[in-house]
Amino acid sequence: MRVKLKDSFVSLVMGGLLLLPASIVSAQGSPEFDSPEFDSRDLSGVWGAIPGSGNNFNYGIGTPPPPLTQWGMENLRLEAITHAAVGDRTAEFTINGVPTNTLGSNYPGKDCEPLGQPANLDYVAFGPMEFVYSRSGDRIIQMLEYHREWRTLWLTDEHPEDIYPSYMGDSIAYWEGNTLVVDTTGFNGLTQLTQGVGHRPSDAFHMVERYTRVSYDRVELVMDMYDEKAWGEGASWSGLAKTFALMPGERLQEFICVPSEFAAFDSALEEAIQ
Incomplete structure (x- = not known):
């Protein structure tokens, strides 16, 4: 695949x-x-990651997340544990003292756990995404091939008052000119921000995405992330940019993480390094 x-x-x-x-x-x-002509407000279609354009499992080399608060260090950091076959690894740190992860350590979706937001946007490098407009006109569905995850972008300007915390959060979307702004909150804090960041978001995590179709075959995404519990009030991890390319005729494949297959891979890896 x-x-x-x-x-x-x-x-x-x-x-x-x-x-x-x-x-x-x-x-x-x-x-x-x-x-080719295109509608700037039409994001429908399958879009794939372009290597080197922020699709590197760290949202942007040289742009480390803010330093963790004392509460964040005590409650959100991940242990540097990899596949059972490889053993423990020592975590490295960014210039802000934030724990990072290399390919041998924790990563989103480990053991077939949900990737959730925002990590699955970093894994479009493993499988493309697709925007599907509902016929009712009140929502856009964002499908992600890797781990077969999806989210609903509600075309409204207010979040519900009783948001149930989830892996994807609650997303509302609206247009600013030809840019689709997606505002997401209501996370459950059970996922990892991304491969290169060794801590979870808190339940106060808030993300704003801006999707702009700049040409027939390119969509640019800029993300701003906020977490007052993890990073402190007013702190943000902002300006994280990605570029996606249109994949005409492409269909999303069934890319499901199967626990039994994951365990078999772990066993095979253990035998290979002995």
């Missing part, structure tokens, strides 16, 4: 040459043509 995604991405990159502005194509001696 990953080979399929890789091939799709290569095809997309090569095909992207056909989407260059006419002035550039003309300067290269090729015939001019009009680029």
Whole structure:
């Protein structure tokens, strides 16, 4: 399945040459043509991660999260424990003293746990995402192939008063010009922020995403994250950017984490390193 995604991405990159502005194509001696028209407010379709554009399991190298509060250090840090076959690892820290994780340590979705938000946006590198507009016009469904997770973006301007804490949180969405703003709160605090951040969010975690379709085949995402319990009042981890590429004709695959298969992998890994 990953080979399929890789091939799709290569095809997309090569095909992207056909989407260059006419002035550039003309300067290269090729015939001019009009680029495909698109609706800036239409995000429907399957979108894949572009390597090196914030899709690195850390939301953005060089942009560490804020330092943890004393409460955060005591309640949100993760132990650096990896697959049983590999054993313990010592956690490293960012310049702000925030514990990080390498590939051998904890990671979102470990043992087939839900990735949840915001981690699953960092795992579009493993499987694309799709936006589906409801026929009722009151919501947008965001489907994520990896671990087969999905969330509802309610097209309203207010969260309900009685939010039940969840892995995905409660998301409302609205348009600012041609940018879809998604505001999410109501998290259960049971997930890991992302592969490169070694702590969980608290139940006060709040995230704002801004999706902008900048061209026919590109969507840019900018994320701002807030957590007054973890980072302190007024602190934020902001300006985290990602770029996604349209994958015409692509269909999301059934990418489910199966506990028995996970255990078999762990056993095989243990035998291989003995």
